[in-house]
Amino acid sequence: MKARHKRLAWIAAGVAALGVATALVLNAFQSNLVFFFSPTDIADNRAPKGRPFRIGGLVVDKSVQRESDGLTVRFEVTDTAKTIPVLYKGILPDLFREGKGVVAQGALQPDGTFRATEVLAKHDENYMPPEAAAAIGKAHVEAQGKRAAQTLEPQPEVLRR
């Protein structure tokens, strides 16, 4: 009987420890998820305020401006439908180019500027970050959807899909 109690106690302790670990992990997980929003999402106020997230799209041609300190850079990111101004202080990755795909992590400022803490590097010249590609693809689909909605009878179910 005693041995059995002991074993039960051990199993209980093990389960408790595992529970604590799980709680710890899930809690950290929940508070550190970084969501992705396209410029259109941001323009539609779907992006969170005061919480970091990622945006992606193309760097607008001739939008990159450098301030006099040499490190602060302003540029615009577009998904071809909407455009968001971005501010970044730091050194840009090697393959950052106007007209090319980019992903940035940061938070939205009250004035509507996205303040990036990190601008992500690509590793290949012809490679488009999938988030950026997705943002552009989505804007494209939505634009087509709107056009379809204007020309045809509204078919909400089809459109939602």
Place this chain on the structure above:
Amino acid sequence: MIPEIGQFALVLAFLLAAIQGTLPLVGAARRIPAWMALARPVAAGQFVFVALAFGCLAYSFVTGDFSVANVATNSNSQLPTAYRFAATWGSHEGSMLLWVLMLASWTVAVAMWSRRLPLEMVARVLGVMGLVSVGFLLFMLATSNPFDRLFPVPADGRDLNPLLQDPGMVIHPPMLYMGYVGFSVAFAFSVAALIGGRLDATWARWSRPWTTLAWCFLTVGIMLGSWWAYYELGWGGWWFWDPVENASFMPWLAGTALIHSLAVTEKRGTFRSWTVLLAICAFSLSLLGTFLVRSGVLTSVHAFATDPRRGIFILAYLLLVVGGSLVLFALRAPKVGGGGRFEPVSRETLLLANNVLLVVACGSVLLGTLYPLFLDALNLGKISVGPPYFDSVFAPIMAPLVFLMGVGPIARWKEARVPDLWALLRWALGVAIVAAVVAPLITGKWTPLVSFGLFLSFWVVAATIVSVRQQIRHAQGGMLVALARQPRAFWGMTLAHLGIAVFIAGVTLVKGFETERDVRMAVGDSVTVGGYAFRFDGVTDRQGPNYRAMRGTFDVSRNGRSIEQLFPEKRVYLSQQMPMTEAAIDTGPFGDLYVSLGEPVGGGAWSVRVYAKPFITWIWGGCLLMAFGGLVALSDRRYRIGKRREQALHGGAGVAAD
């Protein structure tokens, strides 16, 4: 002609692997010695043909045969020869071939060094490895043939991605793959034991050295990758919790747990089912890593052109291997039975805690790596899980693990007494606490986290010293004689544990005291970082073999005295006009100075990264020490005694000297 020979060799290797994966297994089941005996020669044959295929591909790369599509996309006539050779595994197809070559090498090694194993066991182990190989060879032949020809033949190749043009490329992938694939041996031993129903201490002893060796390779492979990222990516980090890094780290965590659990199974016969499950997990995670990296679902420097067929193939293969082995486990494990009993306070319990913590850590990495992929696959949105998650989860799991690491080697098997442990360890604990409180004061900046990190490091060192003293307490003769007489396995463990201490010290000091400054510097400007003054002396042009470079000159001085000059570069690789940052690093035992060029910001000025990274080399030094410990443990006498006994049995035929 040569590529066709390679292709043909690959097909033959596939056929031989198919034989290796079937006949010996059937032979073992039906007790047909002739079929079982096929395993060794067929494994050797498969190795020969895979090696031939690899040689053909390497030849095509080195000679620059751009009629091969793989060569044309990943090499260039201006590429230096060493990188042309390394480019063999610079592509998706080539790296798969390297994977299979490693698998064939491990298989042949097992075939050679398994003379004292029962034929039945050898047949099953090699059979399982053959099945693994069948999957990969079929994958290559069906979806990613490295020898595909290109017509019309281009005049020159597209060149290897400049990021990969580095000595790291020559050595990091082979090391990492040796580790990844090496776990297939432990996996094969486990599956073979499950099939045969023979899971005992002997089985653990057989698979132990193979597992340790694979673990050593994986450790070195990961360490090289970390070091390479540090000096090549140009922003001075050494670990990014990038999904691809995680993909290599998860098998490492599972493998570390496996090494410890194998020790228990060998010494005490306990944890058998658990050990088998861990072996299956470690290899499954290796396969998962291959899937993540090679299928293109992840975006990183390691991801190549995506082909959905490939992803689906690897995924199906993964499900087959993992699912199949887990079903086998579920059917057979209940028959395996438990082992010796042990008390709540004992070395067994401590090693169990080690295993649980490592598996939880591995699970948390798995969650952070796969969850974004799941959401994306189900179209529920795109998210990313960044370093903050891993940092905040990993440290609390690792801290108790490291603490227990000090206690484990001192605790006795079966039953240990807490008062004894306390009596042995209280001095170590006291010394570690005092040292951890005092040491950061030397630098003038005391923070709780640095102090805690150093405490763990000092604790491991102090407790390890206690364990060595404890080990030699009954020895006769002088202390040095006694030390020399300890088994190599003990020294291996001791060194590996000290490696952890060195690693923790490195991480703590880098995190606590590093200085990173991104600044704009005009010619003649100076910036002070970490007590060193960096003066920018301008940029000159330089011509490399296949790139043009802007080379900056920085004069580093301390207390007004010039110490040295650093030359970071900004390169443009000619064939694709791809820019690359080449950092200049002054490496020292107590810290690195790191300078890399950002971009020109007008008027001859540049944006520049200037970093001081104290003790960063200790991170990699610690990893090397761990791997070295593993090698020392491998050279333990008890693995060789068996060999001698076996030689005596066979009348001394074979190797004459040990």
